[in-house]
Amino acid sequence: MKYIEEFRDGKLARIMARKISAAVALREYRFMEFCGGHTHAIFRYGIQDLLPANVQMIHGPGCPVCVLPISRVDLAIVLARMPGVILCTYGDMMRVPGSQGASLLKARAAGADVRMVYSTLEAIRIAQENPSNDVVFFAIGFETTTPPTAVAIKKALESNINNFSIFCNHVLTPPAIKAILNAPEETVRIDGFVGPAHVSAVIGTRPYEEFAHEYNRPVVIAGFEPLDIMQAILLLVHQVNESRAEVENEYTRAVAREGNLKAQALMAEVFELRPSFEWRGLGAIPSSALRIKPEYDHYDAETRFTLPSIPVADEGACQCGSVLRGIIKPVDCPLFGTVCTPENPVGSCMVSSEGACAAYYLYGRFRNISHQS
Amino acid sequence: MESRIDLTHGSGGRAMARLIEEIFLTAFDNDMLRQRNDQACFEVPPGRLAMTTDGYVISPVFFPGGDIGCLAVNGTINDIAMSGAKPLYLSAGFIIEEGFPIDDLRRIVHSMAGSASAAGVAIVTGDTKVVEKGKGDGIFVTTTGIGVVPEGVCISGDLAQAGDKILVSGTIGDHGTAVMVRRNNLSFGATFLSDTAPLHDLVRRMLDASPRGLHCMRDPTRGGLATTLNEFAAQSHIGMLIMETEIPMKVEVKSACEFLGLDPLYVANEGKLIAICDPAAAPLILDAMRSHPLGKDAAIIGEVQEDPNHFVQMVTAFGGRRIVQWLTGEQLPRIC
Numbered sequence: 001m002k003y004i005e006e007f008r009d010g011k012l013a014r015i016m017a018r019k020i021s022a023a024v025a026l027r028e029y030r031f032m033e034f035c036g037g038h039t040h041a042i043f044r045y046g047i048q049d050l051l052p053a054n055v056q057m058i059h060g061p062g063c064p065v066c067v068l069p070i071s072r073v074d075l076a077i078v079l080a081r082m083p084g085v086i087l088c089t090y091g092d093m094m095r096v097p098g099s100q101g102a103s104l105l106k107a108r109a110a111g112a113d114v115r116m117v118y119s120t121l122e123a124i125r126i127a128q129e130n131p132s133n134d135v136v137f138f139a140i141g142f143e144t145t146t147p148p149t150a151v152a153i154k155k156a157l158e159s160n161i162n163n164f165s166i167f168c169n170h171v172l173t174p175p176a177i178k179a180i181l182n183a184p185e186e187t188v189r190i191d192g193f194v195g196p197a198h199v200s201a202v203i204g205t206r207p208y209e210e211f212a213h214e215y216n217r218p219v220v221i222a223g224f225e226p227l228d229i230m231q232a233i234l235l236l237v238h239q240v241n242e243s244r245a246e247v248e249n250e251y252t253r254a255v256a257r258e259g260n261l262k263a264q265a266l267m268a269e270v271f272e273l274r275p276s277f278e279w280r281g282l283g284a285i286p287s288s289a290l291r292i293k294p295e296y297d298h299y300d301a302e303t304r305f306t307l308p309s310i311p312v313a314d315e316g317a318c319q320c321g322s323v324l325r326g327i328i329k330p331v332d333c334p335l336f337g338t339v340c341t342p343e344n345p346v347g348s349c350m351v352s353s354e355g356a357c358a359a360y361y362l363y364g365r366f367r368n369i370s371h372q373s
Numbered sequence: 374m375e376s377r378i379d380l381t382h383g384s385g386g387r388a389m390a391r392l393i394e395e396i397f398l399t400a401f402d403n404d405m406l407r408q409r410n411d412q413a414c415f416e417v418p419p420g421r422l423a424m425t426t427d428g429y430v431i432s433p434v435f436f437p438g439g440d441i442g443c444l445a446v447n448g449t450i451n452d453i454a455m456s457g458a459k460p461l462y463l464s465a466g467f468i469i470e471e472g473f474p475i476d477d478l479r480r481i482v483h484s485m486a487g488s489a490s491a492a493g494v495a496i497v498t499g500d501t502k503v504v505e506k507g508k509g510d511g512i513f514v515t516t517t518g519i520g521v522v523p524e525g526v527c528i529s530g531d532l533a534q535a536g537d538k539i540l541v542s543g544t545i546g547d548h549g550t551a552v553m554v555r556r557n558n559l560s561f562g563a564t565f566l567s568d569t570a571p572l573h574d575l576v577r578r579m580l581d582a583s584p585r586g587l588h589c590m591r592d593p594t595r596g597g598l599a600t601t602l603n604e605f606a607a608q609s610h611i612g613m614l615i616m617e618t619e620i621p622m623k624v625e626v627k628s629a630c631e632f633l634g635l636d637p638l639y640v641a642n643e644g645k646l647i648a649i650c651d652p653a654a655a656p657l658i659l660d661a662m663r664s665h666p667l668g669k670d671a672a673i674i675g676e677v678q679e680d681p682n683h684f685v686q687m688v689t690a691f692g693g694r695r696i697v698q699w700l701t702g703e704q705l706p707r708i709c
């Protein structure tokens with residue numbers, strides 16, 4: 001654990017902060033950290049305080065709870081209400097508001113059997129213990145949580161567990177970055193990306209090369225420790241100063257260019273691309289999500305149950321969409337901190353501490369306090 | 374005697390009388406109990422009385438460093454002591470689930486008796502109920518305490534003022550971490566012990582050092598340090614700035630919390646206190662704390678400041694600044 005402490009060391013942080021200050025030129029630097037894990041760390045450790053005023057971090061959409069559109073939450077609630085179904089989900093998803101203020105938590109209070117689990121394997125165990133129920137696992141997440149879901153499906157197949165299925169909402173990182181880069185230039189200018197940590201451990205650094213070469217944006221893959229993030233920012237500043245656009249890897253202790261081939265093979269075996277998937281804030285993005293292959297469709301909740309088609313819902317006054325695209329800061333949303341708080345979230349970005357609104361509320365609210373009414 | 378509690382032990386009949394006689398009366402023995410009345414009568418000392426009550430539910434019932442029994446005694450003594458009062462008497466109520474092992478009950482009761490007598494406090498009245506299997510989680514213990522506040526002492530959560538110093542009596546997160554490590558059957562090559570302890574003697578020493586310099590005092594149990602600081606901030610309408618590097622914490626607790634996905638600032642303590650003091654008295658009080666075994670790691674961790682938003686802010690060890698928020702919901706492990 002001493003190993004981790006080194007990446008949180010205040011003295012090293014000050015040295016790094018001085019290096020960044022010395023490196024910045026007279027211009028603005030706007031970097032997006034894609035991952036919610038990075039957003040969380042930036043707020044939790046107060047990294048913004050260690051950066052010069054002209055280096056701004058824009059919080060990206062890499063929070064799996066945040067990007068799931070209301071219609072998918074609604075579908076999960078439909079599943080949970082079906083007689084005989086036990087819906088298993090990660091804790092954060094319980095509180096995400098669906099349409100008309102519904103949530104899994106409220107569905108549970110009204111009698112649905114919704115259980116909070118920490119892993120897919122726990123959901124499998126629940127299926128084994130409740131043979132007369134249909135156990136559905138509400139799978140969410142980027143490439144990091146996808147291999148465990150694949151493992152669960154294979155385990156269910158091997159052990160002949162037939163009362164288990166997956167409501168698959170796994171999404172992919174590179175198409176989302178591309179969607180942000182393809183947005184009209186005036187919406188948000190981004191000079192470079194702090195690239196995902198755990199996601200890159202699975203997919204490697206190669207998928208980001210397109211952003212450097214074709215979109216001319218530097219990408220630095222960084223670990224989740226605060227010093228990792230500072231180091232990545234320094235590397236980004238250097239690249240911008242030197243007009244370079246490359247993929248650099250700060251997180252070599254976990255990430256290789258090719259990624260984790262075994263995990264990739266496992267994913268390819270069980271999942272295939274969806275032609276298109278709706279993201280909160282980013283709209284429909286082609287080839288941006290996974291579904292379960294037909295060979296495994298017995299384990300696919302979407303084919304196993306007859307689900308209604310739920311239209312793309314209006315987000316109402318919540319501005320999560322703009323927050324997720326980095327267009328506004330959470331405090332610019334009129335509901336922030338007044339109507340919308342972690343106890344009573346109006347939008348998904350206020351639910352998970354990886355969401356920008358919650359991170360801002362929990363850790364950073366003393367900044368820009370004047371924006372609040 | 375049988376080996377497990379059954380419903381007859383709560384029925385008011387012979388079995389119950391025997392249980393009380395053999396387990397409770399022998400362990401807690403004192404003059405008032407020996408009179409075998411339904412209440413304890415005692416002289417009321419002059420001054421203000423402090424009274425508190427608390428229910429204890431914990432799983433596992435026995436954990437490294439303690440058990441539900443000593444926890445129930447120490448916890449209530451501490452709630453009394455946090456007003457500056459000297460704790461005098463306790464009552465103890467037991468709700469026991471049918472099937473609970475009598476040996477375990479005996480162990481718990483002995484642990485309570487040991488803690489009470491070590492603290493010089495008598496358990497003077499009590500009650501036992503037995504509930505059907507499935508209607509309780511083994512055993513619940515409720516203790517109520519009474520104490521007397523010395524002349525001139527005025528400690529309350531709404532008395533913090535800008536400029537006051539914030540003191541903590543020792544390493545934080547020990548109790549909750551010990552319980553979580555045991556509950557998850559983990560082993561990190563280190564032993565984790567609950568810090569459960571009665572704090573009234575430490576408090577006495579602090580009051581001796583400065584009877585009027587102590588403004589607020591509370592033991593950061595459930596919700597941990599972060600919750601207690603936020604309670605003070607809200608009650609006193611002030612803000613705080615604490616320094617993460619000054620907060621005493623064991624390295625192994627920090628590592629275990631990291632592994633369990635917990636924030637030690639929110640992890641329960643059972644033998645620590647937070648005091649908010651007049652800045653002039655703070656060094657005296659700190660010295661007094663450090664001279665006591667239960668306060669040897671005491672530290673000044675920050676300062677009270679004016680803040681209309683009542684934020685508790687922290688300068689992180691990394692060098693940035695952030696809010697230390699009220700706990701929202703359960704602490705959950707991250708999934709990404």
Ligand code: SF4
Nearest residue numbers: 319320333340347357
């Ligand atoms: S503050 Fe709440 S309502 Fe506003 S954008 Fe964030 S989550 Fe949505």
